Every structure is written in C-alpha cells, then in structure tokens.
Amino acid sequence: SEKKEKSILLTNKELALVMTVLDELDKHEDSWPFLFPVNTKHFSTYKRIIKNPMDLSTIRSKLEGGIYKTKESFVDDVRTIFDNCETFNEDQSPVGKAGHILRLYFERRWAELTST
Ligand SMILES: Cn1cc(C(=O)NCCN)ccc1=O
Secondary structure, eight states: OHHHHHHHSOOHHHHHHHHHHHHHHHHSTTOGGGSSOOOTTTSTTHHHHOSSOOOHHHHHHHHHTTOOSSHHHHHHHHHHHHHHHHHHSOTTSHHHHHHHHHHHHHHHHHHHHHOO
16 A cells, blocks of 8 residues: 555655755765764774764665665664764764764754655
C-alpha cells in the first residue's frame, strides 16, 4: 500500500531535502571536524567513550546505500555527530565550538525546510 511503501524508502522529495542539507553541512566552514570518522589511532580513547561514532561521510554513504527509510532516521544520525562531539570535547575547544555552531546551523536549516 501507499503507506507501507512510504516506510521502505525516502520519497524523492525527502531524498532531495536530506541531500540539500547534507551538502550544506559539508561545505560549512565549521564542518571540518565532522567530515570523516574521528581518527581513533590519533584519539585512542574515542572508541571506548563514543558508542556510536558518526560523521558526514558515513551519513552520505548510508544515504547513497538506501539505508535511511525515513528523514527522521537521517536527522538522528546528524544529531549523533553533535552529541558525540559534546561528549568528547570541551565546549570552548576548537572542535567543541565548531560542533555547537554546526548544530545550531543544522537545526535552524532543518526547521526552515521541514516546518509547514
Ligand atoms: C569530531 N572530532 C574531531 C576531531 C578532530 O580533530 N578532527 C580533525 C579532522 N582533521 C577530534 C575530536 C572529535 O570529536
């Protein structure tokens, strides 16, 4: 049925929406800490402290692989990036500050694009 179908994949409109937001996050000047997975060889405690690592390249791979069935599951992964950042970084550190700025940008942009 139409309802069932909706839960299997993102509609074209939703796909375009999440792609747009993902592209904007990727090019934002404060996205540099979040473009790729945190280097756990460089940050040896990261794996123990952060249970669900997430980054923008992983989100893009999941999107291209048809992993996201709803736009909400996409939003959950984006928010995980920022929650992980707050867990692992001091608020006033360069990475911590970038995380707060990019989270604010994302939430405002998402609201703009999805609020009726
Ligand atoms: C998200 N995140 C990124 C870094 C980082 O230093 N990234 C550099 C990328 N060149 C360190 C801790 C952290 O939580």
